[in-house]
Amino acid sequence: MATCGGNSGLASNSDVQDTPSNSAQSAASVALSNVPNSTLGSSASPPVLPLHREPVYNWQATKSSLKERFAYLFNNELLSDIRFVVGKGRQAQRIPAHKFVLAAGSAVFDAMFNGGMATTSTEIELPDVEPAAFLSLLRFLYSDDVHIDPETVMSALNTAKKYAVPALASHCVEFVTKHLRAENAFMLLTQARIYDDPQISSLCLDTIDKSTAEAVNADGFTDIDLDTLCAVLERDTLSIRENRLFGAVVRWAEAECCRQQLPPTAENKQKVLGKALPLIRFPLMSVEKLPAGPVQSGNIFDQEVVNLFLHFTVNPKPRASNIDRPRCCLRGEECSINRFQQVESRWGYSGTSDRIRFNVSRRISIVGFGLYGSIHGHTDYQVNIQIMESDKHLTLGQNDTGFSCDGTSNTFRVMFTEPVEILPNVSYTACATLKGPDSHYGTKGLKKVTQESVAGTKTTFVFFKSPGNNNGTSVEDGQIPEIIYYRLD
Template sequence: MASSPELDWQCNKSLVQCLEYLFTSGLACDVTFIVGECRTRISAHRTILVCRSPVFYAMLEGSLAEKGEIIIPDISKKSFSLLLGYLYTDEIQLTVTTVMSVLSAARKYCVDQLVKICEEFLKSNISVENACLLLEQSYMFMEEKLETDCLRFIHDSREKVLQTSGFLELSDACVKSITESDNLAVNESTVYEALIRWSEAESCRQGLQLNDNNRRDVLGDILYTVRFPLMDATYFAREISFRDILTSEEISRIYRIGKNDMFNSHNFNIKRRHKPKPKRGQFDSISRFSRTRRARRYIWNSRSGSDSISFKSSEHVYFHGLLTYGAHEGSEKITIGVYREGGNTVYRGSHEITRSTYCKVVFDDVISVDHGETIDVVIHGGIHATAYGLDGKSRVEYQNALITFSNSTLYPCVCTNTSRGQIPGLLLSL
């Protein structure tokens, strides 16, 4: 039943304001919908609907027009009200929790402009916090494009999304779509730990006790999306081999795969996941000194003829370049070499530095560094710098990686080491 109209609802109002009042007040409505599972009554105006949607035109004025109250069982009251409000005003306030159902309704009633608005909202509002929610909704409403966009975002964000509460609330189908992908470039231990957390949440939802047998049961085939044969052997032995997540036969098989790549892998995937491509120019500076001191006579004297340091990372990283202290003469050319274990040359190039306090030396090529791999960085011939570092840190945290520095054994140097000297930092990305 319409409420009593305000006396001045038409005065000094725009067309949109008057139409909005007609809708929200229920004044002069001539069609009623029974909406959603709760069968909520929502009234509207035929003229507005038929001129905004070809589907509403067919429902209300076409040869097969429905008579009396119209039942809309598959759309919630909230979403249907938002749809009608847009038809009256060309305005809508979308949220992450409502956009998918509104998009589905807009598609159903061929409101093309609202479809575009919803798609743009989704494109610009996917985040670490809501990516899993949107993935679940895209799966529910069969929005394949959004599903692809969500999965791409999750793969790019990697372990950040796997650690959210939203991941724990996903359906098993959506969990599997994430963890089975070759594009999920994380350590297998990260995938395993995320699935264990999800299995515990799912066990609670099903009222099951938290034990390994139930974790295994709720995971089902999703467990095989963890590429156990590629997992760090020490981690596997310490965290998995003595649990009941895998059977003794499966554990034995994984050990045998590790020793012989030709051994039948059975259900276990032994294909390595794709590593994300690094983006040139997008990196972080990792500093290894706590203090900087001006060199005596403003010149760093490298008695060894070179400056060098070694590092390794607990996670796969990309090595973009290094930091140096500024040149004494205002500019100086230096030669930088980067070497893997055994002395294999990864990079060697000439670069010019200025007199700035710190100079960023960016390599011509981005270097991929596997976790646990030792890399030697050498400034051949040393550097005539105005400063040097003190109180060096042997370990520096970088996001979820631990960078460990050590003295170079390939190119040992007296002046530069883990505690003092040159090469104050690295340019890295994950």
Template sequence: MESNWQDDLSLLESMDYMLTNEVDCDISFKLGKAGSDVVPAHKFVLASRSSVFRAMLYGPLAEKSCTVDIPDVESGIFKCFLRYVYTDNCAITSDNVTALMYTAHKYNVRRLVKECGQFMMDNMSTANVCTIMENANLFDNRELRQKCLEFIQNQCTEIVESKLLTSLGPDCLGEVLRSEELDAKEEDIFAAVVSWADCRCTEKCLEVNGSNRRQVLGDLLYLVRFPLTSQKTFASISEANENLLSLEEQVVVFRGYATGNFSNSPFSSKMRSAQVQTKEYTCFRFQGNDIKDSGTMWSNNSKDAIMFKVSEPVYIVGLILFGCKEGSTTYNVHVEITELGQKVHTTVASTSTEKTFQVNFTEPVAVNRDTNYTLTVFLNRGPCTYYGENGISNVDSGSIKFTFSSSYLSTNSTGVSRDRYMESHFQNVDTLQV
């Protein structure tokens, strides 16, 4: 070794030289379970970079021996870790980042923990995000854990359909399932949860069946939103997964399908917000030339009612009603959609130039497929309105079919062919949060 090796070296270069050439080392570490590889270092440097090393080497319970056993860190990882401690730089790779983060976390070298976390963020993929999330949870790295959750939300369909959630532990799986931002079909989410349960059963040497799946899942199963699946899909799930759901749980969900009310179900019926889209569809019952603007107009203070059903579940978000042209008019409109007992009350204004006016519901009204509902409209004030003739009884709007029929509740001559109700605005059940 040259006596003047310090010449022309920066501080970090000198530190690196002393570590690499083991110059004046005063502590050694036996690495790995075998302890066959011994790595020397300098107490002062270690204590200057790590509170854990300072307590270990200079605290009241300081190591007396000049050799310290570290069985849970392998030699190559520890050498890389030391390189960072001495120089603020080391080669972080996808092969060593997890073990390096573990070592940095163990010895409280926060700068290296942060750099490892940034490396994971920069190299995150669908294949490794769940493993990274578990590591973030293990090291209590909340920022990294949140980034993983956001990545899973953004790549939800691929991750869920590929059953990649099996790499998660129960805490992280629960966080994912609670997310409002999962943009995937609920039946696919359920299938991923079943795959997760199968892996846990295998790990615990349990037979893979419904009872054991429920045992390893516990309350995690309640985070699956079964009411967001169709009744037919839920029936298939119940049949194919015997003993996963209790009889009482199945009955409550089926009752919810029948009544449209899942308030007593332990499984949420709230649509995940990532599935919410704002695109609206319109069901037109009358064409422009079917609007009557002369002769007898439609009177108020009587109840207009018509029955309808839909081919697929939808949410009714508003109506278009016929108005008048007799100056600026405010109609007090009372609207009910019954069968589920849901009611909407609103007051709207119709100006003198409008033949129609829109009634937007405060909350969308959910209607199920192949179920008869009665739409009732009552205008208790305001002048007579226009009305429509030659109304269409079967209306196809996109993939949804509306079927209309007369209702005995009408007291205003309302029927399929003549009505003051012109059109409805609705959104598909798969695109709206309730």
């Protein structure tokens, strides 16, 4: 069975299996074929390595299986009838091989040696192939052994695809799946984009979504190119607060300035960020975080600073040039439950929070609430939403935001900047503090609401009145009619 190891397979041509000793070896030696000189020019040729070996007497008798005998011939001049010059310049290597073995394992090699336009050369140049990846391919063809590591797996996968060896390609994908971590996700994503491998790119992006903070703190994050950075920043599914993401982007900009040999000034960081800067969702930051981070950093333009402060402080809000859509690291079907059976008017606000306690039968992530809007036509509200763990009085998530309503009795979505994980059978409190005119409100509330998914999975919410001043909201009447969530199990 093939095994994955940390050795990249970058052995020199003399680094092959041990030669068995025998006192009669010199008397019964078998002559090896002379290998023709390289057809490369002297300026492009790699160093000539000592490819010839002393003839080996009866080596076959020391190998008890077919696999051992073919593995012994891997990267060995013994009986070889073809050479490959792999790589470019000083990194190039001459690698001996055997046409029969290669043709038996790869349709591409079979066509190369036996097809209608078969090569007659005894030395083939492969400047666009990495030596380590090519040696991994040959080792697999000779022995079924897989020697790859996180640094070489993508080049090995690309080479396996290039030479039509799907079994090795499958091993590479399996290796990535098994060893992919937040710490190496950006390194592997960069390679996957270079080799245009959508499958591995998707695996890497999923890992980055689930562990964004760990991934952007890894060394590989600052090594990615601008297009990869933009591809990540465009995602709605990152699980990180926007101010922390901005800090990571600033670190990337500093590294990019260094790569371009530019002083890491605010102006130069703006320059290297270019099209990535508008992808930072500054409106998702709190009004307290914005001055302490982005504004002080000098990495956003003065007019953008003005627009952002207007976004936070005036109503109606001006349109922000940066995206204000919340990010959340969730997959699958978005769900919502409405706890009221009827809508009435009117419900007033005096600075006190509407609150309702609840627990849930299964693990979910709440991403927002649906709230009732004005009874007076089109209106803008400012609102603070929160979820607290009731017994510990611990705030798990909040957002200072706003919403526009059209005067109907519909609910209007107000989202958290990050999903809030809710555990089964734990008491939580949903809070909403609205500033605006009188609104609609719900009546004939349900104490228990069960929703069944398409797959038959049931999620049950149980509601309780929140003690203290809750602006009148209860199980039977009030605000916070709708909870928007995703199932996590």
